[in-house]
Amino acid sequence: MIDLTLEAARAIVGTALETARARGLKPLAVVVYDARGALKSVAVEDGTSLRRAEIAMGKANGALALGLGSRAIHARAEVQPYFVAAVSHVAGPAALVPVAGGVLIRSAEGRLLGAVGISGDTSDNDEICAVAGIEAAGLAAETGA
Amino acid sequence: MIDLTLEAARAIVGTALETARARGLKPLAVVVYDARGALKSVAVEDGTSLRRAEIAMGKANGALALGLGSRAIHARAEVQPYFVAAVSHVAGPAALVPVAGGVLIRSAEGRLLGAVGISGDTSDNDEICAVAGIEAAGLAAETGA
Amino acid sequence: MIDLTLEAARAIVGTALETARARGLKPLAVVVYDARGALKSVAVEDGTSLRRAEIAMGKANGALALGLGSRAIHARAEVQPYFVAAVSHVAGPAALVPVAGGVLIRSAEGRLLGAVGISGDTSDNDEICAVAGIEAAGLAAETGA
Amino acid sequence: MIDLTLEAARAIVGTALETARARGLKPLAVVVYDARGALKSVAVEDGTSLRRAEIAMGKANGALALGLGSRAIHARAEVQPYFVAAVSHVAGPAALVPVAGGVLIRSAEGRLLGAVGISGDTSDNDEICAVAGIEAAGLAAETGA
Numbered sequence: 001m002i003d004l005t006l007e008a009a010r011a012i013v014g015t016a017l018e019t020a021r022a023r024g025l026k027p028l029a030v031v032v033y034d035a036r037g038a039l040k041s042v043a044v045e046d047g048t049s050l051r052r053a054e055i056a057m058g059k060a061n062g063a064l065a066l067g068l069g070s071r072a073i074h075a076r077a078e079v080q081p082y083f084v085a086a087v088s089h090v091a092g093p094a095a096l097v098p099v100a101g102g103v104l105i106r107s108a109e110g111r112l113l114g115a116v117g118i119s120g121d122t123s124d125n126d127e128i129c130a131v132a133g134i135e136a137a138g139l140a141a142e143t144g145a
Numbered sequence: 146m147i148d149l150t151l152e153a154a155r156a157i158v159g160t161a162l163e164t165a166r167a168r169g170l171k172p173l174a175v176v177v178y179d180a181r182g183a184l185k186s187v188a189v190e191d192g193t194s195l196r197r198a199e200i201a202m203g204k205a206n207g208a209l210a211l212g213l214g215s216r217a218i219h220a221r222a223e224v225q226p227y228f229v230a231a232v233s234h235v236a237g238p239a240a241l242v243p244v245a246g247g248v249l250i251r252s253a254e255g256r257l258l259g260a261v262g263i264s265g266d267t268s269d270n271d272e273i274c275a276v277a278g279i280e281a282a283g284l285a286a287e288t289g290a
Numbered sequence: 291m292i293d294l295t296l297e298a299a300r301a302i303v304g305t306a307l308e309t310a311r312a313r314g315l316k317p318l319a320v321v322v323y324d325a326r327g328a329l330k331s332v333a334v335e336d337g338t339s340l341r342r343a344e345i346a347m348g349k350a351n352g353a354l355a356l357g358l359g360s361r362a363i364h365a366r367a368e369v370q371p372y373f374v375a376a377v378s379h380v381a382g383p384a385a386l387v388p389v390a391g392g393v394l395i396r397s398a399e400g401r402l403l404g405a406v407g408i409s410g411d412t413s414d415n416d417e418i419c420a421v422a423g424i425e426a427a428g429l430a431a432e433t434g435a
Numbered sequence: 436m437i438d439l440t441l442e443a444a445r446a447i448v449g450t451a452l453e454t455a456r457a458r459g460l461k462p463l464a465v466v467v468y469d470a471r472g473a474l475k476s477v478a479v480e481d482g483t484s485l486r487r488a489e490i491a492m493g494k495a496n497g498a499l500a501l502g503l504g505s506r507a508i509h510a511r512a513e514v515q516p517y518f519v520a521a522v523s524h525v526a527g528p529a530a531l532v533p534v535a536g537g538v539l540i541r542s543a544e545g546r547l548l549g550a551v552g553i554s555g556d557t558s559d560n561d562e563i564c565a566v567a568g569i570e571a572a573g574l575a576a577e578t579g580a
Contacts, residue, residue, distance in 0.1 A: 002292060005191050029184075036326040037485050039174075039198040042187035046150050053184040067484025082512035082519055082533050086497075089523055089530040090489035092382055093238055194357025195327055199380035222372035229372055233379055240379040243372050295481050319474075329464075329488040332477035336440050343474040383528055 001139075004032070004105065004113040008137050009040035012105070012116055016133035017043060020121070028120035028129065029056040032105075035112050037064050037092070045120070052119050054095070059102030059126075060117030061094035062087075067112075069144025070102030071127065101126030104142035105134050113139065146284075149177070149250065149258040153282050154185035157250070157261055161278035162188060165266070173265035173274065174201040177250075180257050182209050182237070190265070197264050199240070204247030204271075205262025206239035207232075212257075214289025215247030216272065246271030249287035250279050258284065291429075294322070294395065294403040298427050299330035302395070302406055306423035307333060310411070318410035318419065319343040322395075323350050325402050327382070335410070342409050344385070349392030349416075350407030351384035352377075357402075359434025360392030361417065391416030394432035395424050403429065436574075439467070439540065439548040443572050444475035447540070447551055451568035452478060455556070463555035463564065464491040467540075470547050472499050472527070480555070487554050489530070494537030494561075495552030496529035497522075502547075504579025505537030506562065536561030539577035540569050548574065 001008065009032040016030045027045035029052040034040050044053050059070045066073060066087065077084040077098040088096040100123035105113045116134060118126040127143055134141040146153065154177040161175045172190035174197040179185050189198050204215045211218060211232065222229040222243040233241040245268035250258045261279060263271040272288055279286040291298065299322040306320045317335035319342040324330050334343050349360045356363060356377065367374040367388040378386040390413035395403045406424060408416040417433055424431040436443065444467040451465045462480035464487040469475050479488050494505045501508060501522065512519040512533040523531040535558035540548045551569060553561040562578055569576040 006188060036195055038195055039187055040189050042184055043151060044185050050181055050183050065486035082516045085520055086523055086532045090486055090493050196355035196380055203380050226372045230375055233376055242376045296478060326485055328485055329477055330479050332474055333441060334475050340471055340473050
């Protein structure tokens with residue numbers, strides 16, 4: 001795969017949400033971007049707060065901006081909060097949210113295809129659902145761990 | 146229905162895209178917001194340009210901002226471009242795109258449930274797909290015509 | 291070519307500037323983006339005004355946002371200025387400048403590789419230099435004519 | 436030299452990238468501004484993440500905004516993060532990124548000519564390449580150390 005297809009993006013969202021329901025997590029927002037930072041697929045479950053999708057977007061968009069899973073951006077924010085705050089100004093309108101749950105999507109050969117962002121439960125649980133979705137689509141997940 | 150469910154939003158997206166494929170339209174971006182202006186579902190077909198999803202968002206978000214289908218906002222832009230330009234500054238980050246294809250979603254009883262935005266083909270064709278999606282979900286479409 | 295390389299981007303810039311000097315044009319700003327909307331190469335000649343590079347960026351970025359050479363965006367701005375004004379709000383920080391001189395770069399097979407934006411002389415002359423650069427690199431130029 | 440020429444800016448970029456390749460660093464984005472804060476030259480190597488050029492711009496633009504190499508801005512961010520956060524709002528669209536790698540360019544006589552920003556490897560390595568580029572062009576580098 002050279003470009004992330006809508007079919008693959010939907011498969012990622014589908015498994016991410018199935019994973020959330022199987023685990024009894026809170027309602028999630030799931031977003032998938034391609035490598036250009038263009039949205040491919042979004043699903044927001046019933047009962048989420050008003051800007052939950054935008055938080056998920058900030059996780060995924062930040063991961064693409066820096067080329068790092070958002071767990072790694074979180075780690076940098078802990079030691080250099082001013083750096084992460086500054087980069088949020090250059091991350092574009094979709095912003096940058098520096099906690100786990102923004103996961104890079106790579107092909108089996110390692111080519112960057114896009115990113116998934118999930119928000120709604122704990123960051124760790126959000127990330128578990130993102131990884132499950134990516135792997136179920138036969139792709140490789142990079143969390144930044 | 147009091148609030149637009151993810152299930153209904155997905156049904157709208159699904160029929161909108163089936164309609165586009167049956168008509169041989171260009172690849173579309175389809176977005177669905179609930180009545181709060183919170184994203185519920187997005188699907189962006191393969192082959193769209195870089196900011197097609199954002200244009201679809203601007204149609205739907207503008208419709209919610211003014212309580213008018215974007216075809217009516219288009220008509221107003223033709224006679225009062227300064228009004229529409231000014232309102233775009235208060236429409237929030239999702240902006241306002243004043244051409245057809247941003248369609249309000251109402252329940253059978255007339256309650257506002259959200260809006261659909263579509264971009265990719267002509268504005269008229271974008272709107273046809275939005276209406277098809279809304280009606281297939283058993284809901285009422287308000288285009289601003 | 292799947293992704294625009296720095297080598298190709300520099301070749302485009304080099305020929306664009308040679309073309310400008312051979313024709314005795316005013317000093318130019320030349321920018322090249324890849325298909326993600328990420329900058330690859332910029333050169334700004336001596337004597338340009340303060341924000342000439344940003345105007346070139348707006349031409350190229352707008353072309354990528356809409357998937358149209360900026361000459362076509364110019365034509366739409368003539369008939370629907372409010373549409374183009376609105377889309378500039380969703381085109382991202384690099385903005386959208388709706389006049390000729392923002393030219394899409396395609397591979398010989400038609401795959402979108404990026405865009406060139408040039409500003410400094412007349413829009414027609416800016417576009418001539420962009421096309422010369424793209425074609426000298428063995429790629430195809432889409433001006434929106 | 437009174438104003439930074441494109442020729443000098445390109446020489447700086449060229450040596451910066453040669454230095455990076457000789458040291459086996461990660462792919463870099465290199466940007467050069469003149470003293471007005473106008474872009475002169477940009478080169479972004481293949482394989483960088485989506486917003487790497489913007490981070491480099493934020494380093495150089497911030498250095499010009501405050502008249503300090505970005506290493507000094509970093510030091511201030513460690514003790515007064517609120518000051519640096521506030522100044523980022525007045526630094527203009529190119530923002531301010533407060534880590535090393537934004538280096539002021541001065542003539543031999545000390546006249547401010549512009550700034551280089553580099554991002555892609557560690558901040559220390561980014562700065563080494565910026566200094567190498569500036570010095571190879573016969574100019575003086577001010578890192579903020």
